[in-house]
Amino acid sequence: MLEIRFHGRGGQGTVLAAKILADAVLRSGKGQCLAIPEFGVERRGAPVAAYARISERPILVRTRIYEPDALVFLDAALLSAQTLGGLKPGGPLLLNSESPAARLAARAPGFRVEPIAATRIALEHRLGSQASPVVNTAMCGAVAAYFDLCGLEPLLAAVREAVPVKHEENAAAARQAFEIVQEALHARA
Amino acid sequence: MKKVLMGNHAAAVGAALARAQVVAAYPITPQTQSIELLAEMKEKGAFPGAYIAVESEHSAMAALLGAASAGARTFTATSSHGLAYMHELLHWVAGARLPVVMAEVNRALAAPWSLWTDQTDSLSQRDTGWLQFYCSTNQEILDTTIMAYKIAEAVRLPAMVVYDGFTLSHSYEPVEVPAQDAVDAFLPAYRPEQVLDTARPLAFGALVPPKEYLRLRRSMAADMARAETLIEEVGREFGEAFGRCYGVFDAYRCEDATTLLVTSGAVGSTARAAVDALRERGLAAGNLRIRAFRPFPAQALRRFLGRGVKLAVVDRNYSPGASGIFAQEIRAALYPATARPPVFGYVAGLGGGDITVELLQEIWSKVDEGKAEKTQPTWAEDAR
Numbered sequence: 001m002l003e004i005r006f007h008g009r010g011g012q013g014t015v016l017a018a019k020i021l022a023d024a025v026l027r028s029g030k031g032q033c034l035a036i037p038e039f040g041v042e043r044r045g046a047p048v049a050a051y052a053r054i055s056e057r058p059i060l061v062r063t064r065i066y067e068p069d070a071l072v073f074l075d076a077a078l079l080s081a082q083t084l085g086g087l088k089p090g091g092p093l094l095l096n097s098e099s100p101a102a103r104l105a106a107r108a109p110g111f112r113v114e115p116i117a118a119t120r121i122a123l124e125h126r127l128g129s130q131a132s133p134v135v136n137t138a139m140c141g142a143v144a145a146y147f148d149l150c151g152l153e154p155l156l157a158a159v160r161e162a163v164p165v166k167h168e169e170n171a172a173a174a175r176q177a178f179e180i181v182q183e184a185l186h187a188r189a
Numbered sequence: 190m191k192k193v194l195m196g197n198h199a200a201a202v203g204a205a206l207a208r209a210q211v212v213a214a215y216p217i218t219p220q221t222q223s224i225e226l227l228a229e230m231k232e233k234g235a236f237p238g239a240y241i242a243v244e245s246e247h248s249a250m251a252a253l254l255g256a257a258s259a260g261a262r263t264f265t266a267t268s269s270h271g272l273a274y275m276h277e278l279l280h281w282v283a284g285a286r287l288p289v290v291m292a293e294v295n296r297a298l299a300a301p302w303s304l305w306t307d308q309t310d311s312l313s314q315r316d317t318g319w320l321q322f323y324c325s326t327n328q329e330i331l332d333t334t335i336m337a338y339k340i341a342e343a344v345r346l347p348a349m350v351v352y353d354g355f356t357l358s359h360s361y362e363p364v365e366v367p368a369q370d371a372v373d374a375f376l377p378a379y380r381p382e383q384v385l386d387t388a389r390p391l392a393f394g395a396l397v398p399p400k401e402y403l404r405l406r407r408s409m410a411a412d413m414a415r416a417e418t419l420i421e422e423v424g425r426e427f428g429e430a431f432g433r434c435y436g437v438f439d440a441y442r443c444e445d446a447t448t449l450l451v452t453s454g455a456v457g458s459t460a461r462a463a464v465d466a467l468r469e470r471g472l473a474a475g476n477l478r479i480r481a482f483r484p485f486p487a488q489a490l491r492r493f494l495g496r497g498v499k500l501a502v503v504d505r506n507y508s509p510g511a512s513g514i515f516a517q518e519i520r521a522a523l524y525p526a527t528a529r530p531p532v533f534g535y536v537a538g539l540g541g542g543d544i545t546v547e548l549l550q551e552i553w554s555k556v557d558e559g560k561a562e563k564t565q566p567t568w569a570e571d572a573r
Contacts, residue, residue, distance in 0.1 A: 018361070032362065033361075034360060035360060039305075059362070061462045062357070063543040
């Protein structure tokens with residue numbers, strides 16, 4: 001079982017990102033995903049979290065994830081000792097950032113920081129504004145490729161169904177992030 | 190077809206598949222998405238029933254009292270304070286013997302304010318005469334909603350389909366959505382014996398003398414008792430039609446267990462993982478998840494529980510001045526049994542606190558090793 005914790009801000013579509021991944025995993029036929037939101041007070045801009053458990057076997061545990069295998073940050077400013085809490089040693093941390101990994105590593109010593117240029121990708125596809133980019137679908141693409149959760153087609157189908165507007169732009173952002181991560185992983189291998 | 194659904198949508202899809210004819214509802218967190226989906230379906234022409242937007246939960250149930258009296262299949266959903274506000278009408282609907290089905294999303298009651306799961310809201314309505322089913326997965330929410338109509342209409346009593354706020358209501362997972370014709374074959378149209386019809390006037394709910402009142406309450410008691418076996422029958426029939434079988438409780442690895450966790454709702458799912466972990470350590474653990482709270486499956490429990498086994502009851506609810514409510518009910522149900530298993534009560538997760546795999550293992554071990562408090566409930570929480 002793979003356990004991922006997402007950190008984002010109210011209005012960024014953090015919970016929707018976890019839901020999209022659940023749908024993409026189901027469509028891929030590779031197993032199942034249980035997506036659980038952490039609901040605090042529902043305010044725009046306030047830190048929010050969501051959890052995803054992915055497994056080939058039925059998922060029984062319905063609690064928060066305290067010791068995640070991986071973390072995903074939709075907003076890099078949320079990276080702190082508190083939000084890193086419980087991440088397994090050496091665990092990957094997918095961060096919405098354009099800074100080089102080497103520079104980000106100092107902010108999360110002992111973990112593997114993987115920057116994803118989700119804000120730039122979102123803006124290229126006119127998703128949101130400079131002040132408030134809609135990065136959730138790009139981050140979904142990156143997560144799906146990084147953990148080999150599903151193929152591109154099930155991911156894009158899940159994105160198109162889940163987003164309320166700009167279906168093709170969101171699908172294109174997810175595709176771009178998916179392909180960038182896949183290429184980077186191939187180059188490393 | 191399998192679809193990723195949140196718990197609230199599973200309830201709404203279940204009501205739509207059951208061909209509910211009248212929905213009257215008022216939004217409240219964490220239930221809102223269930224009635225929002227039905228309103229959205231209505232707007233798009235995908236839900237042919239009537240949707241009545243009302244100004245309160247009290248009015249929602251009053252509207253369904255009227256609609257069900259006129260012979261309609263009805264649905265609503267609520268939570269916590271909304272349910273408390275409905276209280277008077279819950280008695281009315283049950284006394285009038287109307288099979289209204291309601292999704293009830295567990296949320297703690299104020300003061301202080303809380304949004305999160307806690308069963309004290311639904312359990313505090315235990316004496317209203319409603320059937321109550323507690324669900325542990327989104328699939329079970331959808332399936333139970335469909336079965337609830339069949340059971341409620343057969344015994345002429347209303348039914349609550351209860352599930353955890355956020356933990357199930359807002360969580361997404363794959364749910365098998367049955368085909369409409371398969372649901373139609375399982376659940377025929379509602380045909381009440383008497384209906385409110387201006388062409389054939391009848392009086393409903395008139396003032397009755399004590400003898401008549403008592404007689405009517407006794408017939409209600411008899412139908413509640415009948416429901417205990419009917420829940421099993423309908424659950425088996427559902428299994429034959431859809432491949433998923435349900436009963437008054439769900440026993441997991443109980444056969445040779447020395448101590449059983451006794452759970453309900455979403456905790457009943459997490460408890461299976463706790464049992465698996467304990468079994469891997471060579472310990473004889475089992476999980477008994479109670480699905481039907483009203484009628485309380487006293488007979489089935491007495492038949493199932495043999496001598497020697499100990500019960501660790503985990504209650505995400507609390508009756509001040511007494512104990513966890515499932516623990517009370519289980520003690521009462523087992524008192525007449527000759528081989529009476531010892532019952533240890535644990536109160537945990539009030540107001541949405543996590544009841545984790547680790548906490549459940551700790552509770553199980555305390556009871557199994559004979560270190561549990563016997564007369565008082567133990568308050569337990571995960572330190573994280």
